[in-house]
Amino acid sequence: MPSSATSIEAYLAALPDDRRDVMTRLREVIDAALPPGFEPRIQYGMPSWVVPLSRYPKGYHCNPTDPLPFLSIASQKNFVALYHMGMYADAELLAWFQAEYPKHARTKLDMGKSCVRFKKVADIPYALISELCGRVTPDAWVSRYEANLAR
Numbered sequence: 001m002p003s004s005a006t007s008i009e010a011y012l013a014a015l016p017d018d019r020r021d022v023m024t025r026l027r028e029v030i031d032a033a034l035p036p037g038f039e040p041r042i043q044y045g046m047p048s049w050v051v052p053l054s055r056y057p058k059g060y061h062c063n064p065t066d067p068l069p070f071l072s073i074a075s076q077k078n079f080v081a082l083y084h085m086g087m088y089a090d091a092e093l094l095a096w097f098q099a100e101y102p103k104h105a106r107t108k109l110d111m112g113k114s115c116v117r118f119k120k121v122a123d124i125p126y127a128l129i130s131e132l133c134g135r136v137t138p139d140a141w142v143s144r145y146e147a148n149l150a151r
Contacts, residue, residue, distance in 0.1 A: 003042070003045045003046070004045070005042055005045075006042060007042060008027065008040055008041070008042060008047040011023075011042060011046070011047055012024055012027070012047075015075050018121070019075045019080070019121070022075075022080055022121045022124065023047070023073060023075055023080065025126065026073050026080070026082070026124070026126070026129070027040075027047060027073070029126050029129055029130050029133070030049065030071065030073070030129070030130075030133050032130065033129075033130040033131070033132075033133035033134045034049055034071070034133045034134070035134065035136075035137045035138065036138075037051070037055060037137065037138035037139070038050065038051065038070055038071075038138055039051075039052040039067065041067075043066065043067070043069055043072065044069075044072065045074075046072040046073060046074040046083070047072065047073050047074075048069060048070075048071065048072040048073075049070050049071045049072075050066075050067035050068055050069055050070055051067060051068040051070060051138045051141060051142060052067050053065075053067050055138060055142075056068050056138075056142050061149060068141070068142065068145060069085055070084075070085050070086065070136075070138075070141055071083065071084050071085065071086075071133070076117075078119060079110075079117040079118055079119045080117075080118045080121055080124065081115050081116065081117055081118070082115070082116045082118070082129065083114050083115050084114055084116070084132065085114055085141075085145075086135070086136045086141060086144065087114055087132075088113050088114035089144050089145060089148050090136075090144055093132075093135060093136070096135075097128075097132055098111075100128055100131075101125065101128065103128075104125035104127060104128040105123055105125045105128070106123055107119075107120060107123045
């Protein structure tokens, strides 16, 4: 459910209290764990962290005027979602996350290609998300992105 909010603060303010608390905590975990160089913003109607055009002027291949997406979170109708493009692009990172998830969560992993869905917000593994966020630098993400584009 994309939002028309133009800032992360406005996105969060528009959420119901229970979701606002969860999404705020996710934002704090991500902000604390991501390596320097990613920039928070609203992208595609969600709170997102991107490689800014000042660092990667080529932008996103789908629309070069957009900064390169890396990670987003969203409050969907029936779940909270974490979209991590690094897991979509890096099989080793994906395998690591899938192996670690059961060690941090009581629920079965509900995942698409780059989307992790949390239907029970009380079961969000914040420590694992923090560790995931710290595993990819902006430069490493750009390198992986360009290597995948070249294929």
